[in-house]
Structure formats: structure tokens, C-alpha cells
Amino acid sequence: MSAAPSTSSSSTSKKCFNSDCVDFKSRKGWRLRSGEFAELCDRCASAYEEGRFCETFHLSATGWRCCDSCGKTSNSAWPPSFFYNTPLSERFKDLSVKSWSQLAGSGPVPWRQAPSLFNSSIPHSELHPRNLYEIDRLNPSERSSAPSLEKGRVEDFPDRLVNGSLKLGTRDILENGNAGTSSEEKPGVCLGISQHPVLKEDPSTPQLGMAISFASLNESNGQIGGLGTPLRQTAPPLLAKQFHGNLHNGVDSSPDTQIRIGRPRADARGRSQLLPRYWPRFTDEELQQISGNSNSVITPLFEKMLSASDAGRIGRLVLPKKCAEAYFPPISHPEGLPLKVQDSKGKEWVFQFRFWPNNNSRMYVLEGVTPCIQNMRLQAGDIVTFSRLEPEGKLVMGFRKASTAPSSDLDNDTSKAGNGVSTNGDVELVDPSPWSKVDKSGYIAKEVLEAKSSIKKRKSSTLGSKSKRLRIENEDMIELKLTWEEAQRLLRPPPDHVPSVVMIEGFEFEEYEDAPILGKATIFATDNLGQKIQWVQCEDCFKWRKLPANALLPSKWTCSSNSWDLERSLCSAAQELTAEQLEDLLPSCNLVAASKKMKAAKQDAENEALEGLDTLANLAILGENEALPTSSQATTKHPRHRPGCSCIVCIQPPSGKGPKHKQTCTCNVCQTVKRRFKTLMMKREKKQSEKEAETTRKKQQETLPEKLLDDDPSPSTNTGSSSPNKKKVVSEGSDDDPNRSKSSTSPFKGQIDLNIQPEREEELSPGSDCGSMMKMLQDARQQMLSSDGDNISAGNQLLAGHGMGENISNGISLGTIHQESQKDHPSAFSMKVSASSPAAG
């Protein structure tokens, strides 16, 4: 076997991709892994188009070659191929008699056992939905215009009868290389296959318990097509377009046949039957993960975004009909079959694959998936992928969290980034919940953009198609709330890159030639020396650190990353910024709180305390008379919870009349509430004391002449605008260290009353038992919402400064942010905050 490797980079050369060729390139060949096309000379291009090259991709030796393993006898100097446009006749010439004998003896083969496009290196955008059957029906001349046949749907699914011998035969075929057929030689393959409607229930159809193996084997080796002897006579031109990718899946069992982990790859046959949203969009990493270190070939079958029903507790995963019929064993009885599925970790699950009669059709479901879904920590909006390992034939169920799910709409390389949102840690910008993730996949962006400008038209997406059900409900749209300005702050140009600024609807937008970087939100300022700096908050200790203004930070930043100030590279180091300074900085940067809140939303659901606080706050906000979603719904929809979560949040009944917490309760939730409340109160006190001090000072200045006459040193006559109790607070002085424990003169005297209402100092008493924690939170929120901006900011800033802003309940924090955003940025992204909205619930 010779190799004439040439890489995609050859595009810079004028030489043909085939290094053995001295001609100059002039035509495009197959798609390279790089996404470019191999550029070929006429001669090589013709050879390529005629299929005179190895159809097995050899990972270890890129480029063209002749391959003994797959039986190609083409000019050794000419390249292997992805079998793109390979005439069937060429392929079938390579079939060994042995293979066909075996095939003949294997009986009818489901159409789905036909060749597959697995491991195609052709991006989805290059793959036209086309199933084998369709392809099979094409004659060579038609193949050249295959795309025009896109709509040539196959009305009748091929029979999926399978018998036990088929598997062996199939495998044999696979192991013996190409088992393709040509229209000339095996004209009956497709016809025979297709003559049986898929829904035809043939009682004689063998019911294979773990039939995946056979199906997979067959399917993974497209060449097999309908292999029954009678079908051979009618085999249509096979395996043309579907082999955008190499056919090596199982075709070539030679040692050098290797999995090519490439993205995306799929079975064109299957895909042609499937809606695009079910097309498998595996990344290399995913495939690699599935395959592990084995030499198994992965056959991506399909994927599906989990609906609420799928991810719910019912444990029924509705399978796309065509996927089920294409890739799963045929079932003729509603009871279905048990199906072994291996997850990406190698754990094996057994689901019941069955169907329900439905409108003269069927609904296919996998039952019993709840444990698996929970094990994978999947939620509605996440994507489950089904693939098959060859030659084992194992069905593998993978998953892709919505946060990293490639856009099901984008068939381009951007899909890897997924959802149009960078996955490089920036997902924290949005809520990690499935719904928010759904959001991320385009909906929020769409809505935001629509709301803010007409920059981009709404993109219909798979998600959009499911919009009614998957669309974020108002009450779920709680996390992302950024103004353009804020969003701009998050965008950083790549280092040493100066963005150009464009004006859109009165807003300045920085345009980056290269993709901007979503960095950690920081506060830019100028230090005493007049130097531009930025303040960044440590993810761990929440202390603010001063960094050079040009420091480009990752979305997650901790003190340990502080290479600019080694003395403060530890969380234990004191914060340079005083509370006052921080306070001065923060009002203009609620972005910080917002971003942190979003970041918190991304945090794993393990932080029960914080979650509990959120929900408790929500409960308080909504009021006990306002219904929350049922516990199950909450579990499903709560941004930070997963189905089955039994934390205090998720177990809250719809009425909110969940478990009450006593003052002595020391659960995480209560402790967190206490801690936050304490901090909040400290901040308030401080604020008030400052106000009072300021007022007093002014008053004193105003009354100074009088004071000269009046020896009364008491400031008791001051202010009037402040609470009568403030004098006492003033006397206590402010506390620059928000972490410092409250002074003994606090109304709480070291004891936090979970039932108090923070803003009503007259009600602040240790013994107060006037309300529940929920009521407290509710009042707190109401106060914050009804307070002036300063108070709002104070509360928000305090919490943000303590790294809690992000953990405030949605209602509180969002309400706050919303208000400020509306105030400061009339065109702020107005992500609904119905969770905290009075209209909600």
C-alpha cells in the first residue's frame, strides 16, 4: 500500500493533493478534516470521482493511498478516499464472492443495515439528508445530482426482518471488507428492502432480545445493504452519496483500519430519514469518549434533545420514530424488547424498547431510562446521543449537556462551540439549567437581540421548532439580564487586538476581527497613581484584587491566579479594597453581581444551601398563596436542580408550605440565610450610619452658629429623615470589614431572627417571631424593590461583594438588577423575571 499523503494545507500549493501526481490542481476533491477540500488535478479528480481509491480512511497515514485491506486495486499512486461519489460499480467490484455468498445466506437485511456514513469526515453541512435507500435508488447519473433528490422520500421503510444468521453474515461481510453492491450486480437490494413498510408487523419477525448488535452490525456496514440473495439482483447503485465519509466502519477489519474520530459523522442513510434535529452531531471528543481506548468504530446514530417528559420521572424517553425504526431492532408488539444500552462510561443499562399505537402509527419509547438519565445527570434540554460500537454492535447512549451541545441548527464548525455560546467556561453567563441552556442555544440570544435591536433576525432552530415546549418559560428566564453595555464589558478583544466600534441603534458595539473573548467581569478604575487598573473578585474568597487594566482574565478567576500581585495570590491575603471603595465601585457595575449570579447559576446543584435559599426566597416572594410549580416541576425546571433532586428546594410543595425552619435550625439553608441576612443587615447599618453621619455633619454645619449658643452636644436633634434608632447605629460606627461580626449593639445582638423583616428596624428584635423565613425574605425583597436605588445597590453590592449576589434568590437579585437595568439602561436585556415577578406563579 502506498501512501501519497498530502495534507489539507496543500491548498497553498499548486500541486495536486496527490503527492504522487505532478499535475496541478484545478478541481476540488473530498472534504478534508480541516474542512477544506482536497484540491486535485483533473486526473486525480476524475479518479476520485470514479472511486478509484481506497475508501478506507487510515488515520495513521493521511492522504491518498491504495489500500490492500479494502481491496482497492486502483492506481496505488492515487488516493484513498472518503468514497465520495464513488460509483457503486467500482465498489462492488471489490466485493469478494465469499462475502456475497455469506450475504446471500444471511437472508434479508434491513435497509438500515445498509452501508453507513459513519465516520464521515464531511460536516453535516456537506451531508445531504439521504438514506441509503434513497441513495440506492439512484443510478450513477443521478448520484451526481443527488442533492436534487433530497425530497425523494422513501415512503416505505424497508422490511426489517432479521434473522439470526444475518448477523453472522453481516459480520462476515464486514470483516471481509467491502460488501457493497452495484446496481448492475445486485439490483435487488434496495427494492427488496424497501418493499416492506416499516410498520408492517410481521409476527414472524424474529424478536431479538438485544437486537442492537445485529442492527448495528448491519447498519454500520453500509455496504451490506439488502443482502439477501433475491435482493442482489436488484441492488441499485449503492453507496454513493452516503459515503461522503469513508466507509471504513467495519468495512475494513484490517489492523490499520482505525476509527477516525471526526466531527460530525453520521449515517447519511439514517439521516436522510431523520429530521435534522436528530442528526448526530458528535464531536471528536465525544466519539473518543465513547470509543474509549478501544479500536471500536463508532457509528453515530442519532441524538435527541430531552424533553421535559423524557427527562421526567416517568422514565419514558420518546424516540423519534424514524430513529427507532432505523436503528433499533424491529418490534412487532407493543411490549417491545429489552434493549441493552451502554453509557459512555461503559455502564450497561437495559431499557424496554417498545411502542404505542398512535394515530395509525407508532410512538416509540424507551422505558426505564430514569436511572440512566439521572446517572448522567441529564435534564430536559440536554441531548442524548445514540451510537453504536463496531464491531461489537453495542448500542451506546451518550449525552451532551445543553451547555455544550452543538447547535442542532448549525451544521458548521461552530457547532462545536455549541449553542452559539462559548463553552470555554463562559457558560456561566447563563443559567446552567436545562431551560436556560436551551436559552443559551439560541433563545435568549434571539430574544435579547430582538428586544434590543434588529441586528440579527430570529434564527429558526431545532429548538425553535420545539419552542412551545422547550422555550423558556417566562418564569425560567431569570438569569441572563445584561444590557448591551454590560455585555460589552464582558467581551474582551483578544490580546493586542483593537476592536472597531460600530454604532447600532445608538449603542456602541465593539467589533472584533477575531472572536472576542468572554472574560470575567471586572471593574475598571484608576488607582491613586492615575494608572488604569481593574478590580476582579476571587471566585473562592470573593475578595477583590487589583490587577492591571490590560489583564485578560478567564471567566473563572481566583486569587491563586493573581500573578500580578503575588502577595495577594492567596485567598488569605487581605483585601486591598475597603468596603467604601468597593461600594463606590460597585454601583456602576452591577454587572458584577449579575454576572456572578449567572455564574452561580452554573454551579452544580450540590450547593443545597444556596439552592434552598433561592427557593425559599422565591417562595417568600411568591407568597404562600401563590402556587409554585409542583415539586416535580420545580425539580425539573429549577435552574440548579436535576430531576430527582431531593434537596429542600425541590421538595418544596407547590404551595410553599414546605418544611419550616426553626430559629435553632442549623441546616445549611438556614445557616446561609442567617449569614446572608447578617451581612445584609450589617451593610444596611453601615449605609444608614453613613447617611446619618452625613446628615449629622450637614446639620451640624448648618447649626454651627446655633451650637455655639447652645452647648448641647447631642446630635439628637439631627436628621429626622433617618430612623430614630440610627443614632445608636451611628455610635457604633461603620464596619469596613463586612465579614466582621456584628457589634453587640446590633438589634440582633448576635442572634439572627429568621423571621424578622430587615427593613423594619422597629420590628427587629431577637424575640420576634412575627414571620417565617419566607416572610422575611419576601419582605426583604419587597423592601429592595421598593427602596430607592441606593438601598437596592447597597443590598446588591453587599451581596455581590460577598460573593453572594449571585446566590441571592432569583427574585431578589433579579428584581434588583432589573430595576437598575431599567433605570440605567432603558434598553437593557429584559430577561423575564417572572419567577420574582408578582405576575408569576
Next chain:
DNA sequence: GCTGTGCATGGTT
């Protein structure tokens, strides 16, 4: 009353 099952309904493509 809860849960699971099977089917029906209705939105979406």
C-alpha cells in the same frame, strides 16, 4: 392517594 401504563390530544413540522 400515589404511581405506572396506555392511549388521546393537540401543537408543530
Next chain:
DNA sequence: GAACCATGCACAG
């Protein structure tokens, strides 16, 4: 308008 499919809902255990 048909097919698909997410979800609702009645019913049984």
C-alpha cells in the same frame, strides 16, 4: 393535511 411527537389524562393496581 398528514405525520410526528410532547404531553395530558384516564384508568388500573
